[in-house]
Amino acid sequence: MKAITMILLTIFLGKSCSNEAQNDIANATLQYSASTRGFFQKIVIINQKATISRDRNSEKAPEELTISDKDWEEIIGYFEKIDLEKVPTLKDPTQKRFYDGAAIANLKIRYQDKNYETVDFDHGFPPAEIEKLVNKIVSIAKAKE
Numbered sequence: 001m002k003a004i005t006m007i008l009l010t011i012f013l014g015k016s017c018s019n020e021a022q023n024d025i026a027n028a029t030l031q032y033s034a035s036t037r038g039f040f041q042k043i044v045i046i047n048q049k050a051t052i053s054r055d056r057n058s059e060k061a062p063e064e065l066t067i068s069d070k071d072w073e074e075i076i077g078y079f080e081k082i083d084l085e086k087v088p089t090l091k092d093p094t095q096k097r098f099y100d101g102a103a104i105a106n107l108k109i110r111y112q113d114k115n116y117e118t119v120d121f122d123h124g125f126p127p128a129e130i131e132k133l134v135n136k137i138v139s140i141a142k143a144k145e
Contacts, residue, residue: 032137034105034123043141052141078133087116090127
């Protein structure tokens with residue numbers, strides 16, 4: 001009887017922890033932006049919805065889409081692996097943006113009433129610690145093009 005109780009308790013606690021992680025990211029805001037003189041892209045993700053702006057002057061309405069469950073699960077997995085306190089100190093792997101070789105990009109995260117923002121990095125070459133998350137966010141916007 002104790003064994004059954006322990007198994008059920010373990011399953012229940014395991015399920016509640018995974019749901020808690022999803023609830024936490026549901027309250028987070030992820031904003032990726034990249035720009036040069038001729039290119040602009042801003043992707044804002046809030047609670048399984050993405051808003052994509054390609055117009056710097058906001059003359060066109062941003063595109064809105066619902067993120068698929070599969071993509072959302074991937075975003076949650078990548079988000080959970082990020083140490084948010086280290087985000088502002090992440091090193092950019094390349095400096096192509098200094099000679100117009102790449103758009104200037106950054107990632108802003110608002111999580112539990114705190115803001116975390118990366119230093120500028122090259123669009124397409126994010127810091128390794130956030131690479132999978134950034135690439136997933138960008139791929140969602142590319143699918144909408």
